[in-house]
Amino acid sequence: MVPPGVAPPLRPEPLDRxxxxxxxxxxxxxxSAWLVGHPANTATAYHLxxxxxxxxxxxxxxxxxxxxxxxxxAWVRHLTTNPQPRxxxxxxxxxxxxxxxxxxxxxxxxxxxxxxxxxxxxASVRRPKVADESQAIGLTADELRxxxxxxxxxxxxxxxxxxxxxxxxxRISEALGADxxxxxxxxxxxxxxVTRKGGKAGRVALAPPVVRALDAYLEERTSGPLFLARxxxxxxxxxxxxxxxxxxxxxxxxxPPA
Numbered sequence: 154m155v156p157p158g159v160a161p162p163l164r165p166e167p168l169d170r171x172x173x174x175x176x177x178x179x180x181x182x183x184x185s186a187w188l189v190g191h192p193a194n195t196a197t198a199y200h201l202x203x204x205x206x207x208x209x210x211x212x213x214x215x216x217x218x219x220x221x222x223x224x225x226x227a228w229v230r231h232l233t234t235n236p237q238p239r240x241x242x243x244x245x246x247x248x249x250x251x252x253x254x255x256x257x258x259x260x261x262x263x264x265x266x267x268x269x270x271x272x273x274x275x276a277s278v279r280r281p282k283v284a285d286e287s288q289a290i291g292l293t294a295d296e297l298r299x300x301x302x303x304x305x306x307x308x309x310x311x312x313x314x315x316x317x318x319x320x321x322x323x324r325i326s327e328a329l330g331a332d333x334x335x336x337x338x339x340x341x342x343x344x345x346x347v348t349r350k351g352g353k354a355g356r357v358a359l360a361p362p363v364v365r366a367l368d369a370y371l372e373e374r375t376s377g378p379l380f381l382a383r384x385x386x387x388x389x390x391x392x393x394x395x396x397x398x399x400x401x402x403x404x405x406x407x408x409p410p411a
Contacts, residue, residue, distance in 0.1 A: 161219045167268040180207065180217045183269060187262045192352050194326045202255040218263075220274045225256070229278070246281035253280050313363075313370035314380055320360045323347060331379040336367060345379075 160179050169175075172189075173182040184203050188196040209228050210217045232244040232252070244252075253275060260273035292300065297319060304315035317328050327347040335346035343359045359367070371379075 159219070160216045161271075163218070163269045171267060171269070179269070183218070183263050183267060184259065186267060187259050192350070194350075199255045199259070202252045203259060205252070206256055218270065222274050222276075222278060225253075225274050225278050229253070233281075250280050253278060309366070309370040310380065310383075313366040316363045316366040317345070317359075320363045321345070321357050323357065324350070329378070329380055333371065333374060333376055333379055336371070336379060 163179055168179060168182070171179075171182040172185045184200075188200055188203075191199060206228065207217050209231070210220055210224065213224060213227075215224060229249060232249050233246075234243055236242055237244050257273065257275040257278075260270065260275050263270035264273050301312075301315060301319065304311040314328060317323055318325065321328075327349065330348050331345060337344060337346070339356065339358075343364045344356045345359055346354060346356050349355050367379075
């Protein structure tokens with residue numbers, strides 16, 4: 154039986170191929186190797202899910218790599234019956250399903266790809282049913298008008314950003330990930346090149362209100378991110394797996410000591 158808080162014996166050769174050294178906790182090493190293979194935004198979300206899972210395991214006194222199915226089942230019950238820190242309400246079925254999907258992907262990677270684990274504690278865990286139809290509630294036409302008016306009154310940056318989100322239906326990450334050079338012409342139309350979920354590139358035709366808002370915000374600027382930081386500084390996305398890995402490792406996961 155593995156002592157609480159201590160990692161189980163792992164295959165040394167596959168473990169040596171993971172980031173970090175033998176002095177580092179194997180959970181952190183395996184997490185870093187798994188996360189670096191995902192797009193930045195997905196990796197950030199999964200990073201938070203692994204943090205929450207590791208903290209739960211720490212409270213139980215069990216190492217995450219020594220966890221069993223009943224530990225995962227207890228976590229699911231905790232999520233669905235106790236107020237969560239961010240919302241003050243129990244987690245929804247969709248949230249729990251997403252967290253379990255992240256956890257299953259992590260353990261499957263350790264089992265099949267990295268080859269350091271002997272089993273996955275998530276393999277047979279029941280996942281909550283999630284409705285196919287989105288439960289999100291959209292804004293009314295009057296609410297949209299008031300939002301645009303408030304953004305215009307706030308600043309040219311807010312007006313441009315809100316216009317892009319409303320009229321183009323972009324994710325916030327797609328809008329903030331665009332560069333000024335991605336704002337161009339295509340057969341007489343103003344278009345914006347964006348990076349979609351999963352890293353796929355796409356072009357979005359821009360409506361006249363969006364073009365007017367962007368032109369007023371950009372003025373004559375020809376380089377840098379499309380949307381600058383609030384203080385006017387430039388913030389470029391991490392463009393390589395090595396940079397992404399360094400960024401993720403700079404915010405270590407909570408993990409019980411070995």
